Amino acid sequence: MVLADRLEAVIGRWVVVGLVVVVAGCSPAETDRPEPTRGETAARPVPVVPPAGDVRPFVDRACELLSAEVAVGFGLSVPGEQSSTPDGGLCVWQGEVRVGLQVRPGGDPLGDSYRRSGTWQVFTPLTVGGQPAVLTGTADPGSGCHLVVGTAPGQGLDVDLAGREVGVDWCRRLMGIGEAMIAEVRNQAGG
The missing domain is CATH 1.20.5 (Single alpha-helices involved in coiled-coils or other helix-helix interfaces)
Structure with missing residues (x-):
């Protein structure tokens, strides 16, 4: 006892x-x-997206967002392989690196990224080609990077890059590719 x-x-x-x-x-x-959920942990205001141009014309020709000369300059194969998804047009370039581009004419890709900001280990708001954008991914990007760029209210480009080399700043390279794509959107829009 x-x-x-x-x-x-x-x-x-x-x-x-x-x-x-x-x-x-x-x-x-x-x-x-209340305790926040994973998706609410980093709720951030979505930036205003000034129109760079309408991406709807690129849904069926997403590969045209990078000219052959620009694509080769980034180490990509030409031409890219065009296809589509339920959300928009898709182009994939292979080569020294692999770049996948999804043209999203709806669904607010940048806003969606901000709403889900707490689901990634890396969430870095920035501007690409003068447009609001965000880099997302894991803490150790390893051999790749993911970028979402707003092109107009509710529209955007969703771009990812994967490479084989170690020690390369893949996100910097991807931002250059994103800038070239934004320039082409503006060019096609007459701006």
Whole structure:
């Protein structure tokens, strides 16, 4: 019986210590707020997307967003391989690197990226070709990078790059590709 009484006393003390730690670590403001979910942890305001041009004409010709000369300059094969997805047009270039481009005429790709900002380890807002953009991915991009660029309200380009070389700044290269694509959107829009 003595052992049971001692065990109960020890457990009772640990419960009290645990409650003191929990209560001391919480302020009233923290306890009034619900715990955020993974997708809400980094809710950020979506930037205003000035129109660079309408991407709808590129849905069936996404590969035209990089001229052959520009594509080769980035180490890509020409021509790219055109296809489509339910969300828009798709082009994939192979070569020293692989670049996949999805032209998204709807669905607010940049806004969607911001709403899901808490799902990536890396979420870096920036501008590409004068347009709001975001780099997303894992903490160790390894051999690739992912970029979403807003081209007009509710429209954008979703671009990813994968390479084989180690030690290359793939995101910097991808931003250059994104800038070339934005320039072509503007060129086609007459701007």
